[in-house]
Amino acid sequence: MQTFTEENYLKTIYKLSAEDASVTTNQLAATLQTKAASVTDMLKKLAEKKLIDYVPYYGVTLTEIGKKIAVDVVRKHRLWEYFLVEKLKFKWDEVHEMAEELEHISSVVLVDRLDQFMGYPAYDPHGDPIPDKHGRIKQQEFKPISQLNVAEGGVISGVREHSPAFLQYLEKLNLMLGNQVKVIEILAYDQSVVLTVNQSENRISISKEAAKNILVSA
Amino acid sequence: MQTFTEENYLKTIYKLSAEDASVTTNQLAATLQTKAASVTDMLKKLAEKKLIDYVPYYGVTLTEIGKKIAVDVVRKHRLWEYFLVEKLKFKWDEVHEMAEELEHISSVVLVDRLDQFMGYPAYDPHGDPIPDKHGRIKQQEFKPISQLNVAEGGVISGVREHSPAFLQYLEKLNLMLGNQVKVIEILAYDQSVVLTVNQSENRISISKEAAKNILVSA
DNA sequence: ACAATTATTTAGACTAATCTAAATTTTTAT
DNA sequence: ATAAAAATTTAGATTAGTCTAAATAATTGT
Incomplete structure (x- = not known):
């Protein structure tokens, strides 16, 4: 222990x-x-x-043992985050601190039962994969918006930065998981990205930094 | 803190x-x-x-402050126990240790949201009252089976001993919360109690000690 | 009432996790 | 190649919670 x-x-x-x-x-x-x-x-x-x-x-x-323990903590963190958002209706920017405490609850059977209760979710509210009870992780093939070319797009599937400020910013721009984005233009002088969300007319502009931290799948 | x-x-x-x-x-x-x-x-x-x-x-x-904190910990313990039994389908003898850890999760909004999620339960799986968010506790008027006279009865509403062994024993005898018991006889030499459960033909006998630890309401 | 027993507190030490300041090793730049 | 800078480790101290052993206070029994 x-x-x-x-x-x-x-x-x-x-x-x-x-x-x-x-x-x-x-x-x-x-x-x-x-x-x-x-x-x-x-x-x-x-x-x-x-x-x-x-x-x-x-x-x-x-070591192998150390990695097992680490993956287990990550599993618990992400399952609790999923619970907090899906069952208790917290917003995705509110759950990190609570999950930081909940991830240290020791009972293995508790977390497995929680997993079952929620129907074995594969991804947490930020798009991070949830390891299964054997520590297996679904390999993601997501890439950051910053790696898309003009006219390319994808479905927002994860984030690389979890701060409440960043998550609230994404929410404000409607850059939420599941939404479709398409790159309209990449500004030459600062690599900032202009894009549309869900085929809307609106063009939104995000910094290169932000573009690096939003992951899309094809 | x-x-x-x-x-x-x-x-x-x-x-x-x-x-x-x-x-x-x-x-x-x-x-x-x-x-x-x-x-x-x-x-x-x-x-x-x-x-x-x-x-x-x-x-x-x-002190008043100390009592507030204590009641709050008790509230969290009992709400988590309710969650574990009602939502995650644990048995009533399995949840104490887990709740001992969960009761120390600090977030106030988490426990309030959990309370709401479960519909503001008044009693935990062992019949203990759950304090509300202001620390108010529904006063129980339960008495132990040991205080009943022959031919008296009541509905099992709580226990005074929470060890897994005792709870499993009660389960085996069908002495679960909500069940109706009636005292048939009190043996003179050791005060052990013979009773029926839910009007069944079966007579079961429990020690004076056990009778003290099972609470009934009229 | 007072000696014996029991309950409680004090003294001093230990472990886990942390810190600052000093020493040492590694890396970088010329 | 070697001096300066950066990274890391060591030494020694601190705090929270715990312990054992010794000292002190309270209670009990005759």
Whole structure:
């Protein structure tokens, strides 16, 4: 059994591993809002428990056991988010903090029963895939709007940024999951993207940054 | 904001206060499965925070603020138990441990939304009243089977003991909430009670101890 | 009433997680 | 190649919650 804190470290290492194979102390400190010295201490402890492979000054990767625990926390987080939005009718920008607590509830049978109750959803309210009880994850083939060319489009299927501010911004522009977008123009000087939503007449313009953080499927 | 541990102390003081006005160090140590010395330390801390009134060597009572927090934890515990049984279809003897964790999820709006989702239930799966969002509790007028005379009866409405073993025992005897019982005989030598359930022919016999722990309403 | 027992508190220590400041290692730039 | 900068680790301290052992207070039994 791991503590709340250990689970948060494992989850964060897991998420950062998607970007770089090996995760560094400073990356973890920044993400976990703590100090590098604290991270070093925890990494030693997790390595001691064989949950990570840790090479001082180089970086850290998850062991199979560590990865299992991390995926499990992610599964719980996303299932609870789905519950909060679909059953309790919270908005997609309201659920992250609550799920950060709920993801540490330990009972395995509880989360499996919750999964069943909701009909085994495959994606959470932000389009992230929900691992099944064996840790298997449906591989997404989404790409950011920033990679579309003019006249190309797709269905909004996920986001890469989960801050309430960003999610509220998307809601205001009607850039919600399931909506169809089409690129009308990419402005040369700042790569900002002009697009339409659901065949509407309205053209909306989003920054290159925003375009990178909205994922579409073909 | 209180820690998990502080909340458990407050909740336990609250529950023990129902039996004795003032709660002692050893009572708390026994209930919380810890040592008297640890309890003393925590009581000093809670008194410092004005959540309890603590008189060394005498005992402890909750302040208004402390009581508010305790009732809130109890509310969350009972609502989550109701959720686990009514929505996720757990049995009444399976939910206590899970609710012990869920009761510490901090979001107030989450628990209120959960309450709404379930239609504002008044009692949890063990017949205990669920405080409303203002902390108001429906006063029960239940009495234990041990206080019934021969030929008297009532509807099973609650239990005073929540261990899985006791709950499973009740289930096996069909002594479930809502069922009608009637006292046929009280054996003189050990006060054990013979009764019928739902007008059935079957007579079942329960110990005086068990009879004390099953609550009926008229 | 007072000795013995029981309950409670105090003293001092431990673990987990964190911090600051200093030391060390690695990387980068010339 | 090596000095400066950046990243990381080590050392030592802090807080929350817990413990054991010792000291003190309250209660009980004769």
